[in-house]
Amino acid sequence: MSALLELQRELALESDIDKVLGRITAAATSLLDAERATLYVVDEARHELWSRVVTQSEFKELRLPLDGRSLAAEVSRSGRPLRIADPYGDPRFDPSVDARTGFRTRSLLVLPIDSRARERLGVLQIVNVRESVDQREGMFEESHETLGMALAASAGIALEYVRLTAELAQERLHQVRIAEETRHRLARDLHDGVAQTLANTALGIEIAQKRAQQDLPGALAELGTVRERVLEAQRGLRDILFALRPVVLEEEGLPAAVRALAQRIDGTAGSHVVPRNVDATRRLSPEAEAGAFHVIREAVTNAIKTGRAGVVSIDVRDDAGGLTALVEDDGVGFDVAATLSSYASRGSLGMLQMRESARLIGAQLTIDSSPGHGTRVRLRVPS
Numbered sequence: 001m002s003a004l005l006e007l008q009r010e011l012a013l014e015s016d017i018d019k020v021l022g023r024i025t026a027a028a029t030s031l032l033d034a035e036r037a038t039l040y041v042v043d044e045a046r047h048e049l050w051s052r053v054v055t056q057s058e059f060k061e062l063r064l065p066l067d068g069r070s071l072a073a074e075v076s077r078s079g080r081p082l083r084i085a086d087p088y089g090d091p092r093f094d095p096s097v098d099a100r101t102g103f104r105t106r107s108l109l110v111l112p113i114d115s116r117a118r119e120r121l122g123v124l125q126i127v128n129v130r131e132s133v134d135q136r137e138g139m140f141e142e143s144h145e146t147l148g149m150a151l152a153a154s155a156g157i158a159l160e161y162v163r164l165t166a167e168l169a170q171e172r173l174h175q176v177r178i179a180e181e182t183r184h185r186l187a188r189d190l191h192d193g194v195a196q197t198l199a200n201t202a203l204g205i206e207i208a209q210k211r212a213q214q215d216l217p218g219a220l221a222e223l224g225t226v227r228e229r230v231l232e233a234q235r236g237l238r239d240i241l242f243a244l245r246p247v248v249l250e251e252e253g254l255p256a257a258v259r260a261l262a263q264r265i266d267g268t269a270g271s272h273v274v275p276r277n278v279d280a281t282r283r284l285s286p287e288a289e290a291g292a293f294h295v296i297r298e299a300v301t302n303a304i305k306t307g308r309a310g311v312v313s314i315d316v317r318d319d320a321g322g323l324t325a326l327v328e329d330d331g332v333g334f335d336v337a338a339t340l341s342s343y344a345s346r347g348s349l350g351m352l353q354m355r356e357s358a359r360l361i362g363a364q365l366t367i368d369s370s371p372g373h374g375t376r377v378r379l380r381v382p383s
């Protein structure tokens with residue numbers, strides 16, 4: 001017990017995963033009085049178990065197919081501990097490793113290493129319990145198994161921690177990419193829109209100034225054109241601001257923002273954008289509302305972009321425990337799976353970002369479409 005507590009204390013202070021797993025494996029041999037131990041980790045990609053830690057072995061690394069013959073693979077499949085007194089008499093045992101090394105396996109304790117969600121992360125295999133007076137000869141006892149399971153549980157926590165850390169790093173990178181993409185798009189819109197128009201405006205004013213010397217009516221007409229351009233730039237800027245952060249969303253909530261969006265976008269590319277049942281009254285967190293709005297806006301933009309949707313209808317309704325938004329069009333439709341799987345070779349990330357926004361707010365997104373049958377984008381946001 002005190003050895004186990006000592007180990008727990010050490011593990012709490014150690015951040016190097018290989019040292020942690022090394023100590024657990026070493027403890028498995030010393031506490032159980034065994035000759036050697038191996039800690040296997042599941043390698044999902046290669047469908048193998050690989051020996052992340054080996055004590056006193058002739059091998060640096062062992063790789064066992066998950067669906068092959070070996071007691072470790074057997075335990076990784078079944079999730080049930082095995083205590084084997086006579087491995088050579090067991091058909092699940094693979095004697096080829098012994099054959100290559102000259103080592104003789106006499107008894108085995110093979111234990112699953114699981115995550116808290118009961119996924120199999122690895123296997124702890126402890127070999128050849130040393131014989132002593134008060135033990136039956138060469139047999140792992142139930143008490144060994146109990147102790148071994150405690151060690152396997154520690155290994156599970158360590159492995160899960162490592163996985164979570166890796167996932168977190170991945171997630172952070174992902175967020176940085178998305179932010180970068182958003183900035184790019186914003187820069188492009190500003191460059192092609194407002195910046196362009198302002199440059200033309202300056203030029204127009206210069207022309208008007210020159211003309212004013214001899215041709216006042218001509219100069220006034222020029223100024224009229226310039227004014228149109230400035231107004232156009234202002235509209236462009238407002239669209240960008242609305243896309244970035246619709247004030248109405250914060251102040252009045254999702255339905256009001258969706259109605260404003262419909263009004264703003266209605267008539268673009270000849271389509272008719274209709275807020276149909278936009279009557280939700282429940283307010284969500286600002287993040288959830290922003291995420292939901294982002295999804296709805298992208299869905300509406302996509303629907304009108306193809307230029308062939310006659311009517312795009314939007315619903316935003318309360319439902320039990322949350323809110324459901326639906327964007328429906330009667331346009332050309334598309335092959336959702338094919339589009340999603342071809343993103344690596346595409347320039348735009350619209351639908352990926354839609355999925356991402358939904359995921360971040362814990363919402364469910366379903367996109368239902370096929371060529372010739374219009375498109376329905378449904379978002380279910382829990383409150």
Ligand SMILES: Nc1ncnc2c1ncn2[C@@H]1O[C@H](COP(=O)(O)OP(=O)(O)O)[C@@H](O)[C@H]1O
Binds near residue numbers: 303329334348349375
């Ligand atoms: N409502 C829709 N109707 C028809 N096609 C759509 C619709 N929504 C998406 N698509 C198709 O999916 C493609 C990918 O959409 P998206 O990821 O938003 O990128 P983008 O809008 O920049 O092309 C679109 O180019 C279009 O071909």
Ligand SMILES: [Mg+2]
Binds near residue numbers: 301302351
């Ligand atoms: Mg798009």
